[in-house]
Amino acid sequence: MTHTRRINLIMWAGAILLGAVFAYAAWPKIADPSLFGQSIQRYALLPNRGVSLLAIYLPWVEMCAAAFVLWPRYRVAAATLIAAMLVVFLVAQGSALARGLEISCGCFSGSGAENKIGWDSLLRNACLLLIALILACKGRASARNEA
Amino acid sequence: MLKHICIILVTAICAGTAANLLSPNRLAWSQDWSTRMETLATKAGLNVVSLEQVRMHVDTGSAMILDARSLDLYGQGHIPGAFSCPTDDMDHTYPDVASMLIPDLPVLVYCAGKECEDSMTLGKRLLQDGFTNVLIFVGGYAEWSGAASEDTP
Numbered sequence: 001m002t003h004t005r006r007i008n009l010i011m012w013a014g015a016i017l018l019g020a021v022f023a024y025a026a027w028p029k030i031a032d033p034s035l036f037g038q039s040i041q042r043y044a045l046l047p048n049r050g051v052s053l054l055a056i057y058l059p060w061v062e063m064c065a066a067a068f069v070l071w072p073r074y075r076v077a078a079a080t081l082i083a084a085m086l087v088v089f090l091v092a093q094g095s096a097l098a099r100g101l102e103i104s105c106g107c108f109s110g111s112g113a114e115n116k117i118g119w120d121s122l123l124r125n126a127c128l129l130l131i132a133l134i135l136a137c138k139g140r141a142s143a144r145n146e147a
Numbered sequence: 148m149l150k151h152i153c154i155i156l157v158t159a160i161c162a163g164t165a166a167n168l169l170s171p172n173r174l175a176w177s178q179d180w181s182t183r184m185e186t187l188a189t190k191a192g193l194n195v196v197s198l199e200q201v202r203m204h205v206d207t208g209s210a211m212i213l214d215a216r217s218l219d220l221y222g223q224g225h226i227p228g229a230f231s232c233p234t235d236d237m238d239h240t241y242p243d244v245a246s247m248l249i250p251d252l253p254v255l256v257y258c259a260g261k262e263c264e265d266s267m268t269l270g271k272r273l274l275q276d277g278f279t280n281v282l283i284f285v286g287g288y289a290e291w292s293g294a295a296s297e298d299t300p
Contacts, residue, residue: 037180041183043262049177051180055174064155064159103263
């Protein structure tokens, strides 16, 4: 297997992993935006209007990014968007931890039954962020080389 | 790349708008989320009580008070007379706590504050198990301790 082919394979594996995780995370929120809104509200970071808009649109941004990251032409943009979302999630969760809030993270559903925010959810997001950054940077470099 | 990001965002905005207009679970574009816990608690059949009512129950002992937060947080401070019943260890602690509740006496549940859902989980479980007068203090320990520190000269 050539080096380029191996890199391509790794890029596809990363894209499929990110796509699957984000689609899996988005679907329950799309199905019940009200539960997701409650999750956002528990972070106590946004005004009322912001909570509603985020509950309506964020799951769709996640779902679209999950779909577009599988499309090589849009991979860099989708991975960049995913990385930006993960940074926001990390900041929100870190701030909740710092404030001692015992809340569910709202990552994969809006339900309060989900696991609470902790170092494990921060670590998971950090790993996903690393994958997204590799996809975005490597994809940009490849595009530059082809040009 | 910016153009591609815009395409993804526009697609998401269109899909989100269409879904929210067509979905049976649609959200109001703007609503008061700060009182949503109270609304949900009332819908679930729990009786929402104020800080003043909690104080009255504490003073008169007219309700069994359950703290739904973790044992650690309970240890750091709790409403006087409250028993610990952490929802993160419900299978273990709930049966013991439920067995000592007096059916005719109201049960008051609370957790950390407006952002937590543990008191709601515990309250619903009590209703399922046949306790008919379950009170919930949505403001939780945050409101209680905040008021206590204001009262301290």
